[in-house]
Amino acid sequence: xxxxxxxxxxxxxxxxxxxxxxxxxxxxxxxxxxxxxxxxxxxxxxxxxxxxxxxxxxxxxxxxxxxxxxxxxxxxxxxxxxxxxxxxxxxxxxxxxxxxxxxxxxxxxxxxxxxxxxxxxxxxxxxxxxxxxxxxxxxxxxxxxxxxxxxxxxxxxxxxxxxxxxxxxxxxxxxxxxxxxxxxxxxxxxxxxxxxxxxxxxxxxxxxxxxxxxxxxxxxxxxxxxxxxxxxxxxxxxxxxxxxxxxxxxxxxxxxxxxxxxxxxxxxxxxxxxxxxxxxxxxxxxxxxxxxxxxxxxxxxxxxxxxxxxxxxxxxxxxxxxxxxxxxxxxxxxxxxxxxxxxxxxxxxxxxxxxxxxxxxxxxxxxxxxxxxxxxx
Amino acid sequence: xxxxxxxxxxxxxxxxxxxxxxxxxxxxxxxxxxxxxxxxxxxxxxxxxxxxxxxxxxxxxxxxxxxxxxxxxxxxxxxxxxxxxxxxxxxxxxxxxxxxxxxxxxxxxxxxxxxxxxxxxxxxxxxxxxxxxxxxxxxxxxxxxxxxxxxxxxxxxxxxxxxxxxxxxxxxxxxxxxxxxxxxxxxxxxxxxxxxxxxxxxxxxxxxxxxxxxxxxxxxxxxxxxxxxxxxxxxxxxxxxxxxxxxxxxxxxxxxxxxxxxxxxxxxxxxxxxxxxxxxxxxxxxxxxxxxxxxxxxxxxxxxxxxxxxxxxxxxxxxxxxxxxxxxxxxxxxxxxxxxxxxxxxxxxxxxxxxxxxxxxxxxxxxxxxxxxxxxx
Numbered sequence: 042x043x044x045x046x047x048x049x050x051x052x053x054x055x056x057x058x059x060x061x062x063x064x065x066x067x068x069x070x071x072x073x074x075x076x077x078x079x080x081x082x083x084x085x086x087x088x089x090x091x092x093x094x095x096x097x098x099x100x101x102x103x104x105x106x107x108x109x110x111x112x113x114x115x116x117x118x119x120x121x122x123x124x125x126x127x128x129x130x131x132x133x134x135x136x137x138x139x140x141x142x143x144x145x146x147x148x149x150x151x152x153x154x155x156x157x158x159x160x161x162x163x164x165x166x167x168x169x170x171x172x173x174x175x176x177x178x179x180x181x182x183x184x185x186x187x188x189x190x191x192x193x194x195x196x197x198x199x200x201x202x203x204x205x206x207x208x209x210x211x212x213x214x215x216x217x218x219x220x221x222x223x224x225x226x227x228x229x230x231x232x233x234x235x236x237x238x239x240x241x242x243x244x245x246x247x248x249x250x251x252x253x254x255x256x257x258x259x260x261x262x263x264x265x266x267x268x269x270x271x272x273x274x275x276x277x278x279x280x281x282x283x284x285x286x287x288x289x290x291x292x293x294x295x296x297x298x299x300x301x302x303x304x305x306x307x308x309x310x311x312x313x314x315x316x317x318x319x320x321x322x323x324x325x326x327x328x329x330x331x332x333x334x335x336x337x338x339x340x341x342x343x344x345x346x347x348x349x350x351x352x353x354x355x356x357x358x359x360x361x362x363x364x365x366x367x368x369x370x371x372x373x374x375x376x377x378x379x380x381x382x383x384x385x386x387x388x389x390x391x392x393x394x395x396x397x398x399x400x401x402x403x404x405x406x407x408x409x410x411x412x413x414x415x416x417x418x
Numbered sequence: 419x420x421x422x423x424x425x426x427x428x429x430x431x432x433x434x435x436x437x438x439x440x441x442x443x444x445x446x447x448x449x450x451x452x453x454x455x456x457x458x459x460x461x462x463x464x465x466x467x468x469x470x471x472x473x474x475x476x477x478x479x480x481x482x483x484x485x486x487x488x489x490x491x492x493x494x495x496x497x498x499x500x501x502x503x504x505x506x507x508x509x510x511x512x513x514x515x516x517x518x519x520x521x522x523x524x525x526x527x528x529x530x531x532x533x534x535x536x537x538x539x540x541x542x543x544x545x546x547x548x549x550x551x552x553x554x555x556x557x558x559x560x561x562x563x564x565x566x567x568x569x570x571x572x573x574x575x576x577x578x579x580x581x582x583x584x585x586x587x588x589x590x591x592x593x594x595x596x597x598x599x600x601x602x603x604x605x606x607x608x609x610x611x612x613x614x615x616x617x618x619x620x621x622x623x624x625x626x627x628x629x630x631x632x633x634x635x636x637x638x639x640x641x642x643x644x645x646x647x648x649x650x651x652x653x654x655x656x657x658x659x660x661x662x663x664x665x666x667x668x669x670x671x672x673x674x675x676x677x678x679x680x681x682x683x684x685x686x687x688x689x690x691x692x693x694x695x696x697x698x699x700x701x702x703x704x705x706x707x708x709x710x711x712x713x714x715x716x717x718x719x720x721x722x723x724x725x726x727x728x729x730x731x732x733x734x735x736x737x738x739x740x741x742x743x744x745x746x747x748x749x750x751x752x753x754x755x756x757x758x759x760x761x762x763x764x765x766x767x768x769x770x771x772x773x774x775x776x777x778x779x780x781x782x783x784x785x786x787x788x789x790x791x792x793x794x795x
Contacts, residue, residue, distance in 0.1 A: 088750040113743045366490045373465040
C-alpha cells in the first residue's frame with residue numbers, strides 16, 4: 042500500500058524575480074508555497090480549534106519536538122497512533138529538531154559531540170537529545186517533514202563560537218541523515234539547517250556542505266534570534282544562492298508580515314512563527330489596514346469591526362470595543378478571537394503572495410501591501 | 419413599534435408531580451423552562467464563542483452587574499448599543515443585581531440602609547450600589563430580566579443576622595420596583611429574590627412579602643453559599659409553596675446536575691451556575707456516563723472520545739488522552755473543549771427534563787439519569 046502513496050517532492054511552478062511559486066507534495070497533502078506554518082507547539086495551535094487552522098488556509102503546521110518529548114512523550118504519542126491522530130490534524134506536519142528550544146527553554150545543559158544533556162523546564166527531569174534521538178522522536182511523532190538536529194546559538198556571538206556550532210551542526214546533519222534512513226517512513230522528508238550566524242563565509246560553507254548531503258529541503262536557521270531585520274535579509278541574500286533551486290527553502294522562526302514579504306522576494310518558500318497567536322494573546326490584531334493594539338484605550342468605544350477586509354469571520358463579527366474589553370479583562374475569548382484573526386491574516390498574506398507571483402506582479406503587490414499593513418493603529 | 423413586541427410573560431404548559439414545563443416569552447425570544455442559563459460574567463461565557471452557546475441549546479444567558487459596572491462600565495455599554503450587541507447575543511439576557519458579588523468579591527464594603535459602598539477588586543476604585551443604581555445599571559445594560567438588589571450573606575449565620583439582611587432586602591425590593599418603573603424598557607421584567615437563609619419562617623415571610631409586590635418572577639437567593647445539598651433542598655421545599663404557580667421560579671447560582679434534577683422535581687424553572695465552564699477549565703467533563711477528571715493519569719493513553727453519547731461535536735471528536743494532555747499543559751484548547759462539552763451537557767440535561775415532564779415520566783427519567791451521570795471516572 043505504502044508504495045502507492047505520492048512521494049515527497051517539490052515542484053517549482055513559476056518564478057517572479059526571485060520570488061517562487063511552488064508545490065510540495067507529501068503523502069498527507071500538497072503544500073502550496075510560499076507557505077506559512079502555524080505553530081502548534083504542544084500539539085495545539087494556541088487558542089484555536091484545528092478546524093479553524095485548516096479553514097484559515099493552512100496546508101501544514103509545525104510542532105515542537107522539545108515540548109512533545111517532555112509532555113506527553115514521543116513514545117506515548119506513537120502508542121496513541123501518532124501526532125496527526127492525537128491532535129486531529131490530517132495534513133502534513135513539520136517538526137523541528139529540538140535544537141532551538143533546548144537552548145532557549147531548558148535548564149542546565151551540556152553540549153558534547155554526542156548531543157545535548159538538559160533538564161526539563163517543566164519538572165527538572167534529565168534528558169538527552171542527540172541527532173539520533175531527535176530523529177527517532179520526530180519519526181515516533183510521525184512528522185512528514187523532519188529537521189536535522191542542530192546547535193542554535195544566540196546572536197550576537199564571536200565568529201569562532203558561531204563557526205564551532207556550525208561545524209558541529211554539519212556533523213550532526215550527517216548523523217541525522219543516517220538516523221532518518223533508519224527511523225523514518227516512506228514519504229517523509231529530512232531537511233538540513235544552514236547555520237553560520239550572520240557571517241557570509243560560514244553560511245556559504247554550511248550551505249555547500251549540506252547540499253552535498255542531497256537532502257530534500259533546506260532551512261535557514263539561527264536567524265530571528267536577535268540579529269534584526271536588516272541583518273536577517275543580508276544573511277538571506279548571502280545564503281540563498283548556495284541552495285539548490287529544485288528544493289524547498291525554509292526560513293525558521295520568521296516572522297513579521299514585512300519579514301515574510303521581503304524573504305519571499307528573495308526566494309524563501311516556507312516559514313513558521315508564533316507571532317500570529319502570541320501577539321493575538323497580547324492584544325494585537327494583524328489587519329489589512331495595519332496592526333491594531335486592542336489594549337489601547339482609543340478602541341474602548343469603537344464599534345468598527347476588527348478588520349472589515351479580513352477573511353476571518355471573527356474579523357468582521359466582533360467590534361474593537363468588545364475585543365478591547367475582553368483583552369483588558371484577560372478573557373479566553375479575546376485570545377481566541379485575535380489568534381484566529383491573525384492566523385487567518387497570515388494565510389491570506391501568503392495566498393496574496395502566491396497569487397501575485399503567479400500573475401507576475403509580486404513587486405507591485407509587495408509595495409502596495411507593505412503600505413497598507415505597516416500602519417499602526 | 420415597541421407596543422407590537424410580545425410582552426414578558428410566563429405560561430405553564432404542563433406539570434408532572436411538582437416538576438413544571440413552561441415558556442417565558444420575552445421580546446427577544448422564548449425561554450423554554452426548566453432552563454439553565456450559562457454565565458457570561460464579563461459579557462462572555464468563558465472560553466466559548468457565542469455561536470457555541472446558542473448551538474448548545476441555551477435560550478438565555480446571565481451576565482453580572484457587579485463585573486460589568488466596573489469594566490467596561492454600564493454607561494459605556496449603553497453608549498455602545500447595549501449588552502446584546504456588545505457581546506453578540508441576540509437572545510434574552512438576565513442580569514443579577516450585584517448584591518451577591520459585591521459581598522463575595524469586592525473589598526472594604528459598608529452596608530447601610532441606602533446601599534453598599536465598596537472598592538473594586540480590580541483597581542480599588544470606590545463605588546456605590548443601591549437598589550436604584552443596580553436597576554439603573556441593569557437597564558443601561560439592556561437586561562431582559564433584571565434582579566432586585568439584595569443583601570446576600572454567607573451561611574452559616576446567626577438567625578438574627580439572617581433576618582436583618584432579609585428585612586433589608588425586602589425594603590430594597592420595593593425600592594428596586596420603583597426604580598425599575600423609572601429606568602426599564604417595555605418587555606423587560608423585574609424578579610424579586612427570596613432570602614432568609616435556611617430558616618423556614620424567614621423564607622416564608624420573605625416570599626409572602628415579595629409576592630405582595632406582584633413581580634413577574636421570583637428567585638430563591640442565598641443558597642449555594644455553603645449550606646450543602648440537603649439544606650438547599652429542605653429550604654426549597656419550605657419556600658416554593660409560598661410562590662405563585664403562575665410566575666417563573668429561579669434558583670440562583672445552582673448547581674450540580676443532581677441539584678438541578680432535584681430542584682426541578684420540586685418546581686424550580688430557572689438556574690444559573692458557573693460550574694460547566696469553571697469545572698471545564700479545571701479539567702472536569704460532565705458526560706452521559708458520569709463525571710470525568712481529565713487531569714487523572716488514567717486518561718493519559720485513553721483514545722476513547724470524551725463522551726460518545728454527548729451532543730457536543732467536541733465530545734465525540736477529541737480523545738480523553740488528548741484533552742488530558744491539553745489540560746496538563748495548561749493549553750487554551752483544553753478549557754475550550756471542556757467548557758463547550760459541559761455547556762452542551764447542561765443544556766441537554768435541561769432538554770431531557772423538559773421532554774420527560776412533557777411525557778409525564780419525570781420521576782423515572784430522574785432515577786435513570788441520576789444513576790448514569792453520578793458515576794465518577
